[in-house]
Amino acid sequence: xxxxxxxxxxxxxxxxxxxxxxNDIVCQRTLKASxxxxxxxxxxxxxxxxxLHPAEIDHGIVFRRTDLADQPLYxxxxxGVIDTRLCTCLGDASKxxxxxxxxxxxxxxAGARIDNVLIDIDADEVPVMDGSSAPFNFLIDCxxxxxxxxxxxxxxxxxxxxxxxxxxxxxxxxxNGFEVDFVANISRARTFGFLHEVEAMRSAGLARGGSLxxxxxxxxxxxxxxxxxxxxxEFVRHKILDALGDLYTAGMQLQGKVTAYKSGHHVNxxxxxxxxxxxxxxQVVPMRKSALxxxxxxxxxxxx
Numbered sequence: 001x002x003x004x005x006x007x008x009x010x011x012x013x014x015x016x017x018x019x020x021x022x023n024d025i026v027c028q029r030t031l032k033a034s035x036x037x038x039x040x041x042x043x044x045x046x047x048x049x050x051x052l053h054p055a056e057i058d059h060g061i062v063f064r065r066t067d068l069a070d071q072p073l074y075x076x077x078x079x080g081v082i083d084t085r086l087c088t089c090l091g092d093a094s095k096x097x098x099x100x101x102x103x104x105x106x107x108x109x110a111g112a113r114i115d116n117v118l119i120d121i122d123a124d125e126v127p128v129m130d131g132s133s134a135p136f137n138f139l140i141d142c143x144x145x146x147x148x149x150x151x152x153x154x155x156x157x158x159x160x161x162x163x164x165x166x167x168x169x170x171x172x173x174x175x176n177g178f179e180v181d182f183v184a185n186i187s188r189a190r191t192f193g194f195l196h197e198v199e200a201m202r203s204a205g206l207a208r209g210g211s212l213x214x215x216x217x218x219x220x221x222x223x224x225x226x227x228x229x230x231x232x233x234e235f236v237r238h239k240i241l242d243a244l245g246d247l248y249t250a251g252m253q254l255q256g257k258v259t260a261y262k263s264g265h266h267v268n269x270x271x272x273x274x275x276x277x278x279x280x281x282x283q284v285v286p287m288r289k290s291a292l293x294x295x296x297x298x299x300x301x302x303x304x
């Protein structure tokens with residue numbers, strides 16, 4: 001493990017001693033029971049099953065490849081990401097092991113403020129479902145959320161950090177709080193792409209599971225899905241959804257304001273690496289309700 005990960009882990013352990021009797025402290029959360037679903041992989045086209053299990057305090061979000069003999073574990077962390085070209089992908093490149101398209105599930109967990117969960121998966125990508133986070137939020141709602149007897153930690157941003165990659169930029173800066181009405185405004189926004197891109201990806205052996213049932217497809221300016229868009233700005237909302245999922249691989253929630261231009265999985269990952277490699281740019285602190293419900297004049301996360 002790297003120095004940054006060790007620093008965050010050490011600080012988390014220290015703050016775990018904080019008393020949860022403080023009425024302003026937010027507790028860690030997990031699921032009340034296990035629950036699973038099955039769906040198609042966006043790129044492989046194969047049927048995939050995942051099961052979400054409750055996990056103990058400070059476990060974090062961890063994926064387990066149950067289809068492999070040793071059932072390896074992969075924490076959902078930015079420093080375990082091995083590919084960001086078409087999705088955010090965890091794994092071990094040296095062994096050819098991957099778990100792709102984690103961002104929609106991660107966004108659902110971030111939106112529900114789930115800290116600890118073990119995710120069993122029997123293939124190399126999370127099922128795409130309908131292309132949004134809503135099906136995963138439904139699973140969470142079905143079993144319910146359990147508060148745990150330990151304070152939740154957040155990464156408080158202390159100074160502005162910005163990354164630029166081929167004209168795509170992302171910046172994170174100090175903010176008073178973090179609040180997004182995820183289920184109502186973001187979770188149902190679907191992934192999208194252009195028809196010519198889909199045809200090219202299929203020629204390359206990708207997007208085998210993609211269809212109008214799990215993505216918005218554009219031909220020029222025309223939306224090919226018969227039902228149209230779920231929101232007038234569904235594309236922007238889905239970019240926010242992706243960013244929420246990607247940024248949750250920090251290992252805990254960020255407390256700050258993020259602004260992005262032409263953002264994508266790679267830039268989101270670069271932003272986390274830049275922030276967490278600078279020890280003067282952040283600190284790990286117990287999450288307080290006063291910060292959780294703080295309202296900023298500017299949006300907490302903006303994209304273009």
